[in-house]
Amino acid sequence: MWKVSGSLLLLLALGSGAVLFTWFFSGRVENTNPSGQTRAQSGSDRTDLQETLSRISSGAKAAVHLEGSCDEEDGGGSGGGQRLRWRADQGQAFDQGGFRLWNGSVVVPRSGLYFVYSQASFRVACGAGPVPVPLSHGVWRHSDSQGGGAPLMSAVRSACRGPAPADGRGWYDAVYLGGVFQLRRGDRLWTETNRPTLLETDDGRTFFGAFAL
The missing domain is CATH 1.20.5 (Single alpha-helices involved in coiled-coils or other helix-helix interfaces)
Known part of the structure; x- marks a missing residue:
């Protein structure tokens, strides 16, 4: 058992x-x-x-890179001219972390330190003599805390400093800007250029951007 x-x-x-x-x-x-x-x-x-x-x-650092294009202003061929327009949908352009493009200005998503940069490239058809042509480009900031708009940074260069190049296309020159700034949420950044009709915007030659540090 x-x-x-x-x-x-x-x-x-x-x-x-x-x-x-x-x-x-x-x-x-x-x-x-x-x-x-x-x-x-x-x-x-x-x-x-x-x-x-x-x-x-949402924790990714805010960044934006825009490429420029030259569009005809209202008025067509009767003196309307061209203006520089920033675009987030062409070439290497992108935006992330809350940056947005509004009415030609970049809106800052949150307060903090940012590196802001921009480049404007020009092609100037010089005359017979070496007459300097000033080229200026600047970044502006509108902040409610400062009560309006103010220049953030700017620079001036001179083209046609000597005889015209042999290729007949004139002088090629660029103005580059870059620096670190304390910005506030809601601040708007935009650029101003004195000779938009001379701008070169192909192949990413003219751009504008910022990124959080």
Whole structure:
């Protein structure tokens, strides 16, 4: 009888172990995809992942890079001329972290230190003599804390400083600006150029941007 009882107890233990092993293994299979990665268990898990990704993206440093294009001003060919327009949808342009382009100005998303930069490239058809042509480019800031607009930085260069180049295309020159500034949320940045009709905007030669430090 002891042998029979021992055999029955052994069979019972083996059966219980098989049931537990089957239950555990089936649960692992249901929760694992073919590559061995655990799947999301419910809609609440997916929501948590979306919230995490949202926090990561919102924490990304604010940055914007715009490329310039020359558009005809109202008036067409009767003296309308050209003006520099900044675009976020061409070439290498982008914006992230809350920066936005509004009415030709870049709106600062939050207060802090920013590196602001811009370049204006010009092609000047010089005359017969070396008569210098001034080229100016500047970045302006409008801040409610300062009560209006004020120049942030600017520079002036002179083209046609000597005989015209042999290719007949005139002088090529560029004005570059860059510096670190303490800006406030809602500040607006824009540029002013004295000779927009001479601007070269192909291949990213004229640009404007800023990024948080």
